[in-house]
Amino acid sequence: MNILIQNLGLLINATLIATPPLLFAALGSCFSERCGVVNIGIEGMMTVGAVVGAITALNTHNGIIAFLVGGLAGAVFGLIHAIVCITYHADQTIAGTAINFIGPGLAVFACKILYNSSDTPAIDSSYKLPKMFNGMFSAGSFGSNVLNVYSMAYLVFIVAAICWFVFYKTRFGAHLRACGEHPEACESLGINVYLVRYICVILSGFLAGLGGAFVTLATVSQFRPTVIVGQGFIAIAAVIFGKFSPEGALKGCLIFGVCNGIKALASQGNVVSPNLISMIPYVVTIIALILFVGRANAPAANGKPYIKSR
Amino acid sequence: MNKKRGILHSNVLYTIIAILIGFIIGAIFLAVANISPVEAYSKLLSSVVSKPKYWFWTLTYASPIILTGLSVAFSFRTGVFNIGAEGQFVVGSLAATIIGILVDVPAVIHIPLCILAAALAGCCWSLICGIMKVKKGIHEVLSFIMFNWIAYYLSNFAVNTQTLHKVGSGEATKDLLPSARLLFPKSVLTLTGCSAANAGIIIAIVLAVVVWVIIEKTTLGYKLKAVGFNKHAAQYGGIDSNKSILTALGISGALAGLGGAVQTMGMGGRLAQFASQEGYGFEGITVALIGGSNPIGVIFSGIFYGAMKYGGSKLTLINAPSEIINIIMGCVVIFIAIAHVFKELFLNISKKKEAK
Structure with a gap:
């Protein structure tokens, strides 16, 4: 029984480590996709958030400021994506691909210039994000595993709830969903489609940046070129999985998070090849898609540049 | 005049412009990082063609x-x-x-x-x-x-x-x-x-x-x-x-x-x-x-x-960090994505000239 509880604790702990970066980025992706702008550049924006977060923490010695600055760095790339896609009507997939090259390129470039290495130095644990209930539980106990995690890991679920509220209970949410379905109709009703889309895409960059900063400021405690690799794409996958809604994205990210927890537990025994265990999240997603989710209904105007009629 | 119009309509022109802009932006990043862009680009060129x-x-x-x-x-x-x-x-x-x-x-x-x-x-x-x-x-x-x-x-x-x-x-x-x-x-x-x-x-x-x-x-x-x-x-x-x-x-x-x-x-x-x-x-x-x-x-x-x-x-x-290549390539792609903006601009200029 004790072992069972302890394993459950480990599972929850691993889930709480793996889910937040994905969920931050996935919520960002929801905003962008639902307002009608495909943002495949989430990956690049996360990487930028990760590196800027790490560099800021090393210089300001303040984890929370670093976290927010990481988000802002992501937002800058969100702004670039917005200008290119909304004002200049560029193909959104192409622009996103470009950001996925520039972001990680710039991140490693900056590290090499600043630290003469592709990694940043390790971030001292006191400059990292704060932990809740630090020291209240003995190390390795159930309480420590579940409650003594980085506070942002719980914050992300509150952010998800806020996103849900914004999406379905506010005027702005209604506008943003409408902009993704039928921008011409929105414009005729006096909604400023460009403004709504700008806000959403910048917000998506901000949230992706936070997700990236969480990785360097909590999970890994330094920037390495491989810290993000793929997580942005997984976040996009979670959003498609969740049919482009915040609550669906939460579900998608949790599946990934829990699978990561199972992965951590399963690799303890060293019986099965770790490479096969690592496939679990991806295979489970595919199976879940085939059995339960099926057709993804993307917003009607997603990916189509909207050109204001004069 | 027709030949000139043909060039302005060709996508190759805008791809080349995008590549040039990509290199210019790359040069800015290199300069900010205190690396001579001229040195870096000549190294890049010579290590490919020499x-x-x-x-x-x-x-x-x-x-x-x-x-x-x-x-x-x-x-x-x-x-x-x-x-x-x-x-x-x-x-x-x-x-x-x-x-x-x-x-x-x-x-x-x-x-x-x-x-x-x-x-x-x-x-x-x-x-x-x-x-x-x-x-x-x-x-x-x-x-x-x-x-x-x-x-x-x-x-x-x-x-x-x-x-x-x-x-x-x-x-x-x-x-x-x-x-x-x-x-x-x-x-x-x-x-x-x-x-x-x-x-x-x-x-x-x-x-x-x-x-x-x-x-x-x-x-x-x-x-x-x-x-x-x-x-x-x-x-x-x-x-x-x-x-x-x-x-x-x-x-x-x-x-x-x-x-x-x-x-x-x-x-x-x-x-x-x-x-x-x-x-x-x-x-x-x-x-x-x-x-x-x-x-x-x-x-x-x-x-x-x-x-x-x-x-x-x-x-x-x-x-010089080799990652500058990714930055340049990314910028090239962005400017290819908005090539139509340049196209409109150039065609407008050439039209105005013709009108004169």
């Missing part, structure tokens, strides 16, 4: 990316987005490695066998996602991303199995048998000075031409493009759109798989465990975009990318 040896290295780097570029370009032209070229590349290289190590036959049979296996593996990997799209309506971007990672771990798993793993070599497979390699004969290698010069580039160029013919000159290509352009209209016109989507994805996957074959049978010679995704598929997206999704254009953009990759790897010699 010796015939470097030309061959460039072509060696270019061959696999031309093939993944073709794969993505083909998918763009037929209305699907093959973000899964990465995974198809990986299973392709894995298939070529397995056949290349375990089957011992003369080169005449061995080489086609490996290439066929790789194409088949890439094709099947892509088709699984295609079938899920057609039958279950599962978004191909989602399944491709999952399959990229499954391929990644599958390959790492295979590298470490007893049959393939080379004892004491760290984390790589045994070497491919010489009969499965695409390397040019020894005399050519010493003559060119490039130890990995191989026939991959010939395969890539031949396939680019074949793909061009399929897209532009055959009914199959016409059907696939029609479905990509407007699925419902094509269906109304009597084309089975599901079958077309599967065909397009199958061909696209096979091309990416061939890229994997060319990489391992050419330069690589064996398969190493990945530390992170290799990026050939994602580079293919960039190559396809710079090449205007035109198979012949992809040859040139692939060689351009190969040159940047090879030249970029030499930048460390003057203490």
